[in-house]
Amino acid sequence: MFHKEGFKIIVVAFIIVAAVVLTADQIDTAWIKYLLQGIAVVILVLILQFFRNPKRTTLLNDTQIIAPVDGKVVVIEEVFEKEYFKDKRLQISIFMSPINVHVTRYAIGGLIKYSKYHPGKFLVAWHPKSSEENERTSVVVDNPTYGMVLYRQVAGAMAKRIVNYAEEGMQVIQGEDAGFIKFGSRVDLYLPLDTNINVKLNQTVKGGVDIIATK
CATH class of the missing domain: 2.70.70 (Glucose Permease (Domain IIA))
Structure with a gap:
């Protein structure tokens, strides 16, 4: 579950990462291709984990x-x-x-x-x-x-x-x-x-x- 404040950033990140992965796939040098794709995926994972919104159960107590x-x-x-x-x-x-x-x-x-x-x-x-x-x-x-x-x-x-x-x-x-x-x-x-x-x-x-x- 992700926080609503991150929705736009997450969508933009998915688009950019997809573009980087597809573009890098055209590179003939394997290590450069996989490096660029790997960096893009890692950045996406970091953004997703930052905007995560885990459900928490709070026991209400006014004291x-x-x-x-x-x-x-x-x-x-x-x-x-x-x-x-x-x-x-x-x-x-x-x-x-x-x-x-x-x-x-x-x-x-x-x-x-x-x-x-x-x-x-x-x-x-x-x-x-x-x-x-x-x-x-x-x-x-x-x-x-x-x-x-x-x-x-x-x-x-x-x-x-x-x-x-x-x-x-x-x-x-x-x-x-x-x-x-x-x-x-x-x-x-x-x-x-x-x-x-x-x-x-x-x-x-x-x-x-x-x-x-x-x-």
């Missing part, structure tokens, strides 16, 4: 924060959140490499109170300043049990487009598709200070499934 994306936990710290809360929050950041599933899912269900896109730079996603200087979207979900949670999609050095489906006033369900980031990136979560963290630095998590915090 739990689930991982919004697949990837590695790279930040767990208390920070001052400047954009919306303007107070201290617990930040958990998950870095996605190009081989990770890049679907963003809602970490908690509730009412969208805030959704804003910020143009910016394309620093490497693990850079400390990427959360404030890179292209990004910030979304606040208000859950009556857990409270308000902000998540931020952050573009990386390779990411050139962030897709965000959250709109203010929407009622969203935990684990549902919230967007997509194309090529290498990260997602930051800003949680209440009384949150219990269930993950450790460098731990690999699965979006829509793994519980990363409870209250």
